[in-house]
């Protein structure tokens with residue numbers, strides 16, 4: 183691993199060295215290194231690019247890291263990662279993609295993730311997107327995530343894209359069985375001419391399923407963002423969708439939260455807000471001795487934390 | 488010392504000038520506890536905002552320790568040691584109380600120091616350190632955290648705008664004690680805009696502002712009886728005897 187590799191790994195997976203536990207590092211469209219553990223098996227797919235990650239039932243307090251890094255210009259990487267989480271397991275999954283593009287061709291990574299989460303299992307999934315490099319080549323990420331939650335499982339997903347990705351279209355679908363709980367937090371910052379779109383459909387199929395979808399974003403310069411979360415209640419269930427954006431400069435943000443109830447016992451709420459940074463907030467921080475740019479930075483980083 | 492010289496502030500309302508502050512000249516001495524009072528809409532908050540630099544006077548000069556600060560920005564005045572706790576503190580999504588206090592102090596504050604400031608405004612610190620300064624806080628809670636941010640700073644002039652608003656009686660007593668300590672402690676000059684008798688009782692100097700002007704200025708023994716007399720005349724309420 184060279185300096186660019188380790189820099190990217192640190193940005194997307196907080197990794198300073200080879201992680202403890204199971205991991206798979208993918209670089210420039212190929213598997214780079216991999217380790218399974220007694221309870222977590224990672225095997226390469228034979229029919230298409232990608233891996234299966236199989237977590238044994240009852241596995242507790244273990245983690246899987248599956249970062250992807252792209253350091254060459256002109257790579258177009260498509261990968262399928264399928265997670266099979268056994269009943270009663272409790273694991274942390276750290277994914278993420280870092281692109282360093284210093285060439286003039288576009289570099290693209292499309293990760294298709296599917297999660298099969300067993301009964302009473304619990305996962306925390308953290309995914310960071312990051313781009314860098316001074317080439318003219320675009321950095322593009324189009325993740326697709328499909329989640330199937332079995333009874334009483336808990337899935338907590340944190341998706342973060344703060345810097346350097348030119349274009350991203352995110353597509354997320356989740357089905358929740360009885361008692362299952364989904365918590366999705368999206369955090370996004372776009373600048374320059376970046377484009378980001380996120381479509382999300384959450385189906386609450388079982389009795390007492392619940393979902394909480396929170397997206398917070400900041401759009402700067404001429405960037406453009408579109409959010410379209412949809413919560414569909416097919417049984418007695420609870421869901422809360424919240425989109426909250428700070429808009430700056432000449433950016434465009436469009437929030438289209440949707441809620442659908444196919445059962446009279448579904449309780450679904452959505453909230454959406456878009457607005458500038460409030461002037462009083464800036465002034466308050468300036469009375470602490472910050473200048474306007476510093477104050478703005480504090481407000482944005484707090485908002486996206 | 489803070490000095491205002493013929494300070495006026497007018498705003499444009501539908502094409503005509505509306506006077507908010509009318510030719511105020513004023514000296515606020517160091518090491519003094521100054522209470523500003525007066526009817527709602529009289530211009531007290533505007534005066535504080537002019538001193539902090541949030542508004543710029545239409546005419547007149549403001550000096551701090553003999554430096555002309557009239558054209559200085561809020562940031563520059565803050566660096567000189569002027570601080571202002573807003574009448575209506577803004578909320579911040581994602582900023583914890585601890586982070587806000589640290590930002591005020593200018594460096595990451597240790598937990599026990601944060602707790603000290605929160606306790607002095609009557610908040611049980613453990614419950615609040617990691618709370619966010621967002622809309623989940625009540626008005627009184629936000630107000631007290633705002634006051635605590637000024638306590639976390641080393642200031643030459645600290646201005647508190649109606650600190651009593653929305654605060655329960657128990658916390659209010661705590662706050663009065665803290666102001667008492669402050670008047671003999673960390674800040675050279677404390678200015679409190681207030682309608683509360685118990686805060687007025689701490690005053691070295693009292694200023695009554697009405698209609699954008701200074702109606703009267705003096706020691707509390709001079710001003711307090713006047714105020715009480717006024718209330719009696721205006722609304723027929725009986726004021727307290729012997730004050």
Ligand SMILES: Nc1ncnc2c1ncn2[C@@H]1O[C@H](COP(=O)(O)OP(=O)(O)O)[C@@H](O)[C@H]1O
Nearest residue numbers: 498500507525526527528529530531532533534
């Ligand atoms: N920027 C402004 N534009 C218009 N009116 C203002 C402005 N600032 C203050 N005022 C008015 O000036 C008066 C004094 O306000 P303020 O200083 O807040 O009074 P106080 O704090 O004494 O209650 C009020 O009537 C208020 O509405």
Ligand SMILES: [Mg+2]
Nearest residue numbers: 531532533574
């Ligand atoms: Mg006021």
